Amino acid sequence: MNKPVTLKDIARETEVDVSTVSRALDPRTRTMLTSEVVDRVCTAARRMGYRKNHIARGLRTRRSMIVGMLLPDITNTVFAAIVRGAESVFEPHGYAPIIVNTDDDPRREDALFNVLLERGVDGILDVAARRENSRSKAAGYADVPIVTANREIEKSSIPSVVNDDAEGIRLMVQHLHDCGHRRIAHVAGPATTSTGRKRASAFRRATGELGLALPGAAVAEASRYDESEGRRCAELLLGGRFAFTAIACANDRLALGAIDALGRRGLTCPEDVSVTGFNDIPFLNLVPPGLTTVRVQQFGVGRLSAELLIKMMTDPGATVPRTTILPVTSIERGSVAAPKPI
Amino acid sequence: MNKPVTLKDIARETEVDVSTVSRALDPRTRTMLTSEVVDRVCTAARRMGYRKNHIARGLRTRRSMIVGMLLPDITNTVFAAIVRGAESVFEPHGYAPIIVNTDDDPRREDALFNVLLERGVDGILDVAARRENSRSKAAGYADVPIVTANREIEKSSIPSVVNDDAEGIRLMVQHLHDCGHRRIAHVAGPATTSTGRKRASAFRRATGELGLALPGAAVAEASRYDESEGRRCAELLLGGRFAFTAIACANDRLALGAIDALGRRGLTCPEDVSVTGFNDIPFLNLVPPGLTTVRVQQFGVGRLSAELLIKMMTDPGATVPRTTILPVTSIERGSVAAPKPI
DNA sequence: TTGAAAGCGCTAACAA
DNA sequence: TTGTTAGCGCTTTCAA
Numbered sequence: 228m229n230k231p232v233t234l235k236d237i238a239r240e241t242e243v244d245v246s247t248v249s250r251a252l253d254p255r256t257r258t259m260l261t262s263e264v265v266d267r268v269c270t271a272a273r274r275m276g277y278r279k280n281h282i283a284r285g286l287r288t289r290r291s292m293i294v295g296m297l298l299p300d301i302t303n304t305v306f307a308a309i310v311r312g313a314e315s316v317f318e319p320h321g322y323a324p325i326i327v328n329t330d331d332d333p334r335r336e337d338a339l340f341n342v343l344l345e346r347g348v349d350g351i352l353d354v355a356a357r358r359e360n361s362r363s364k365a366a367g368y369a370d371v372p373i374v375t376a377n378r379e380i381e382k383s384s385i386p387s388v389v390n391d392d393a394e395g396i397r398l399m400v401q402h403l404h405d406c407g408h409r410r411i412a413h414v415a416g417p418a419t420t421s422t423g424r425k426r427a428s429a430f431r432r433a434t435g436e437l438g439l440a441l442p443g444a445a446v447a448e449a450s451r452y453d454e455s456e457g458r459r460c461a462e463l464l465l466g467g468r469f470a471f472t473a474i475a476c477a478n479d480r481l482a483l484g485a486i487d488a489l490g491r492r493g494l495t496c497p498e499d500v501s502v503t504g505f506n507d508i509p510f511l512n513l514v515p516p517g518l519t520t521v522r523v524q525q526f527g528v529g530r531l532s533a534e535l536l537i538k539m540m541t542d543p544g545a546t547v548p549r550t551t552i553l554p555v556t557s558i559e560r561g562s563v564a565a566p567k568p569i
Numbered sequence: 570m571n572k573p574v575t576l577k578d579i580a581r582e583t584e585v586d587v588s589t590v591s592r593a594l595d596p597r598t599r600t601m602l603t604s605e606v607v608d609r610v611c612t613a614a615r616r617m618g619y620r621k622n623h624i625a626r627g628l629r630t631r632r633s634m635i636v637g638m639l640l641p642d643i644t645n646t647v648f649a650a651i652v653r654g655a656e657s658v659f660e661p662h663g664y665a666p667i668i669v670n671t672d673d674d675p676r677r678e679d680a681l682f683n684v685l686l687e688r689g690v691d692g693i694l695d696v697a698a699r700r701e702n703s704r705s706k707a708a709g710y711a712d713v714p715i716v717t718a719n720r721e722i723e724k725s726s727i728p729s730v731v732n733d734d735a736e737g738i739r740l741m742v743q744h745l746h747d748c749g750h751r752r753i754a755h756v757a758g759p760a761t762t763s764t765g766r767k768r769a770s771a772f773r774r775a776t777g778e779l780g781l782a783l784p785g786a787a788v789a790e791a792s793r794y795d796e797s798e799g800r801r802c803a804e805l806l807l808g809g810r811f812a813f814t815a816i817a818c819a820n821d822r823l824a825l826g827a828i829d830a831l832g833r834r835g836l837t838c839p840e841d842v843s844v845t846g847f848n849d850i851p852f853l854n855l856v857p858p859g860l861t862t863v864r865v866q867q868f869g870v871g872r873l874s875a876e877l878l879i880k881m882m883t884d885p886g887a888t889v890p891r892t893t894i895l896p897v898t899s900i901e902r903g904s905v906a907a908p909k910p911i
Numbered sequence: 912t913t914g915a916a917a918g919c920g921c922t923a924a925c926a927a
Numbered sequence: 928t929t930g931t932t933a934g935c936g937c938t939t940t941c942a943a
Contacts, residue, residue: 229711233920244930249922256922259928282633282689283920285624286935293667293688301652307644314670323688325635325665328656346635346665347624369571483855513825513856575936586914591938598938601912625936628919 232277241271248272252279285347294536295343296326297336297355304509305525309354309376312529320537322349329355331419331451337361344370350540352532356380356387357419372539376532377525379421379550386539388532388551392422393429395521398557399475399503400433402519407565408473408501409439414460414485415448416477423448426477426505444469449481457484465492472500472566479504479511482518486562497564507558517560524553574619583613590614594621627689636878637685638668639678639697646851647867651696651718654871662879664691671697673761673793679703686712692882694874698722698729699761714881718874719867721763721892728881730874730893734764735771737863740899741817741845742775744861749907750815750843751781756802756827757790758819765790768819768847786811791823799826807834814842814908821846821853824860828904839906849900859902866895 234252238245243264250256251268271277285291294317298306310326317324325346329336336355340363343351348371353364356375360383364373368385379387403411413430416423427446434441444467447460457480464471465488476482482504486496496502496516504511504520511518531551538545576594580587585606592598593610613619627633636659640648652668659666667688671678678697682705685693690713695706698717702725706715710727721729745753755772758765769788776783786809789802799822806813807830818824824846828838838844838858846853846862853860873893880887 231712231920235920245920246922246931247929249920250929253922261928264929278683278687280689280920281687282624282627283935284922286628286920286937287922289935291624301643302646302649304644304646304649307646307649310643310668311670318669323667323669323684326652326668327660327665328653341620342665345620345623347622370573510852510856514852515857573936577936587936588915588938589913591936592913595938603912606913622936625919626938628921628936629938631919 231280232272232275233280234277237268237271237275237277240275241267243268252277290349291347292322293346293348294322294324294533294540295340295346295348295351296324297339297343297351297353298326298328299331299355300328301326305506306354306377308525309529309532312526312531313352313376313533314529315526316530316533316537322537324352331355331357331417333357333361337363340364340367350374350536352376352536353380353385354378356385356421358421358424359419360385372536372543374532374536374539374547376528377422381421384549386535386547386549386551388528388535388553389421390523390528391552391555392425393432395505395523395555395557396426396429396475397433398521398555399505399519400430400437402557402559403473403475403501403503403563404437404439406501406563409566410469410471410473411439411445412464412469412471412474413446414457414464414474414476414481415446416452416481417450418448423452423477430475442469445471449477452478453480454484454487457481458488459484461485461488465489473502473563474500475503477505479506479508479518479520482520482562483514486518497562499567501563501566503563512560516562519560519563520558522556522558524555527553573622574614574617575622576619579610579613579617579619582617583609585610594619632691633689634664635688635690636664636666636875636882637682637688637690637693638666639681639685639693639695640668640670641673641697642670643668647848648696648719650867651871651874654868654873655694655718655875656871657868658872658875658879664879666694673697673699673759675699675703679705682706682709692716692878694718694878695722695727696720698727698763700763700766701761702727714878714885716874716878716881718870719764723763726891728877728889728891728893730870730877730895731763732865732870733894733897734767735774737847737865737897737899738768738771738817739775740863740897741847741861742772742779744899744901745815745817745843745845745905746779746781748843748905751908752811752813753781753787753815753817754806754811754813755788756799756806756816756818756823757788758794758823759792760790765794765819772817784811787813791819794820795822796826796829799823800830801826803827803830807831815844815905816842817845819847821848821850821860821862824862824904825856828860839904841909843905843908845905854902858904861902861905862900864898864900866897869895 375387415427449456507522717729757769791798849864
C-alpha cells in the first residue's frame, strides 16, 4: 500500500503554500490565482498521482457528499429502477449513495436510519417509508433533509415523489367495468404502506362511483407485496361470500400469486376470472396470459426525488413541494376479458 | 438543523477530558476506565443524543468503513442478489457499501473506480470486472484491496469468487446430449467478460468430449447479456450453415431472446429447437415453455466475496485464495425435448 | 486510571 | 494574488 499523496506533498514540491495548492485544485477558487501557479500545481498533482481526500474535506466543510438510500429490498426491480433514476442525478452532482435494505422491518429501518446519520450523509432518500413515521426518522428530520420516493409518510412534512396510485387503480377498475365486470374484488397491499392504503381507498372510490357493490368480503389485505401473499389473499377471496368475476390487485406480484391460486382451484385467467396488477415489472409481458397492469415511472420517481433532495441539501431555505405525483398509464394485455355469462 | 453533539460537549458536561470520553464510548478501550466514569459518560452521551462522527474518526484512523461496489447494473436481479449477499456480511461488520453502476462501459468503470478511491473506501468489491483489467484498477490495487465477484480479471492476482461456469455449461450440453441432440449451437456471452469466455470454451470442450461436430457457424457471440442480443445471435445462427436442433445460451436473457427469435421464424421451443440458459433468474419458471437452466448461488457469491474482502482489509498480510468456485446445479424445465425425427 | 497534546488532510477567514 | 493561522471531531501517543 503506497501512502497517498497529500496537498502538503504537492506544496513542498511546487514551493507554494498548501492553501494555494487547495485553491489551485478547486475550479471555483482557481480564478484568484496566477495561471502560472495553477498550471504548476495541477501538473505536479497529476504527476504525483494526487487524489483528493473526501474524508478530510468533509470534516472541514461539514458535507460528506454522501446520500443515504433506504430501500425495502434492492432485489426488487421496482426499487432498483428508482436507484438508477436517483443515481442519474446524484452522480453528476458529485454525490455517492449508500444503499441499505430494510426488508420493510421497522426495527431494521430505525437502526439503518441511524447508521446513515452516523455516516454523516448530507441527505436521505427514503424509498422504504411506512405510513407511520419511525420515531428516529421524525427526530432526524431536524438533522438532515429527507425525501420519500414511491411511498409517503402520513402526518409529516417530509416531501414525497410518488406515482398516481389513485388514478392507476381507477384506470384498472374502469377497464374492468368497460369489459362488463360488475363484481370486482381487490387484493390490497399492506396498510402499513401509503401505496397499499391509497390504492385500496382508490378502489373503494372507483367502484363506488361506478355504483358497484362492495361488501367487506370483496377486499383481502396482503401483509407483504409478494406472490405468496397474493396467493393467500386470492384463496381468502375465493373462500368468501363475494362472488366476483375479476380481481384488481395492488401490485403485479400479488396478481401473479392470485393467478396461481386461481389455477390451483381449476380456474383460469381471464376466462373464469380477470386479474389486473400495478407497476409493470420486467418480464411481465412474457408471463401468460399477459398481465393487464398500470405502468409507473420508477426511473422518474428516482430522478425527481433526487433532484428535490439536492435542492434541499444545497439550499436549506428552499421551498419544495410537499407532494409530487407522477402520471401513470394503463397497459392492456391478456389477463382481462369479458366475464363469463351466467 | 440542530448542530450535532460532539465529544467535547460531553466532556464539558461530565467534567472529564475528551480523550476519556472517547475511551468510555469505545467498548475496546472502556475497560481501562473506572466503571463510574464509563457510566457517567455513557449516560450523558445518551441523554444528549450523541452520535459518533464517522468522518472525523475516519480521518484519524485512516479507515472509512465504507466499501465500494462496482456493478454492471443494479437493475439486473443477478447482480442485485450479489449485493444482498455482500450486504449480509458487510453490515454486521460495520461496513457500508457505496454502489455504482458501470453499464459495462470501460470508461465509466474507470471513472467510477477513481470516484470510489477518492471516497476513501477501505476496499472494493468488483462485480463488473472485465477480462482485461483497466489501467487504473491495476494501479489502484496497490492502494486498496479488491475482490471480484461473479466474474474475474485475467492475468492479475486479484482474488475472485465465481460460479462454476464450466460445469454449468457441461451440465446443459450433457443434458441436451442425453435427450438425443447431436447438433448443438451456442449463443456465447461477451468475450470481454470472463463468464462469456469461460462458458464458450466450456461449450467447445463439452461438445468435443461428446464427439459432436462444432463448425464455426455453431457459435454466435453476443455483445451484451440481453434479450436483443439473444435475438440477434439466434437469427445469425438460423441464417447460417449449421443445422442445429438445440441452442445452449450463455445466460437466461440471451435464451429468452433466442426463443423469441425462433418464434418469429415460426419455430417453437422445444418442439423444433431446444434451448438452455444460465443463472435461473426470478420469474423464469413462469415464462413458457419454462427454461431449462443452470442455477447459480448469487447470494453466496456476494457473501463469500465480501468475507474475503473483509479479511484482506483487516489483515493485509493474509493469504487469500486466488479463485473460489461455487457449485452450480441443473434445473430442468420445459425448454428441452428430444430433437425432431428427420 | 486519567489528562495533555498532537495531528489526520483539508478549507476558509484573515492578513499581507 | 498568496501566505498564515486556526480549526473540523476524533484517536492515540506520552506523561502524570
